Amino acid sequence: MSAQPATAHPTEVPDLAALLVDAVTTLAAAACRRSLLLTVDLDDEPLDVALPSVAWHDLVVSVLARAVVTLAPGTEVALSLTRDAGLVTLRLADTGPGVAPAASDGGVTREAVEALGGRLDVTTVAGVGNDVALTWPAAAPGRHLVAV
Structure with missing residues (x-):
């Protein structure tokens, strides 16, 4: 009998x-x-990043919840x-009035994004709106991620 290493979490490609x-x-x-109008534009190819899918999902929900409120x-x-x-x-780009850059983090702190290996960029134009970009390195092809 061969010993198999125990894994605490199943692997996935989110x-x-x-x-x-x-x-x-x-x-x-x-x-x-x-009365907010949400539109979603997705890339045609599957996308994954090297972080747990639950953490990424929770971050996205946090950004959207802040926008909704x-x-x-x-x-x-x-x-x-x-x-x-x-x-x-x-x-996340909105047609709102735009806010002062110090308050325009989309409800996410730069530290929270960076803790997940990402980058947060915010562009605000008064009277035009906000553009919040959360960016991560793409996962290597065939890489499996751990769900936590």
Whole structure:
């Protein structure tokens, strides 16, 4: 008999597009009550990042929840998930009034994103809106991620 190493968690290749859609679905009713229009644009190819899918999902829900609570009724919120040059980027762009850069982190602290190996970039234009980009290195092809 050979000894097999015990694993605490099953491995997975998470579908970030499905996780994003699930996060949007989680907050859709609240967004509807505030008359927010959410749109989602997904990359055609499967995307994954080297972090636990639960942590990524929770971060996305946090960003969206903050947007739902703080944006004015009637605001349009465009979400996109793309891969470019070895990076996966989740972008949240809104048509709100724009806010001061110190307050425009999308409800996520830079430290929280960086703790997950990512980068947070915020662009705000008064009277035009906010653009919040959360970026991580794409996982290596065939890499399996641990669900926690």
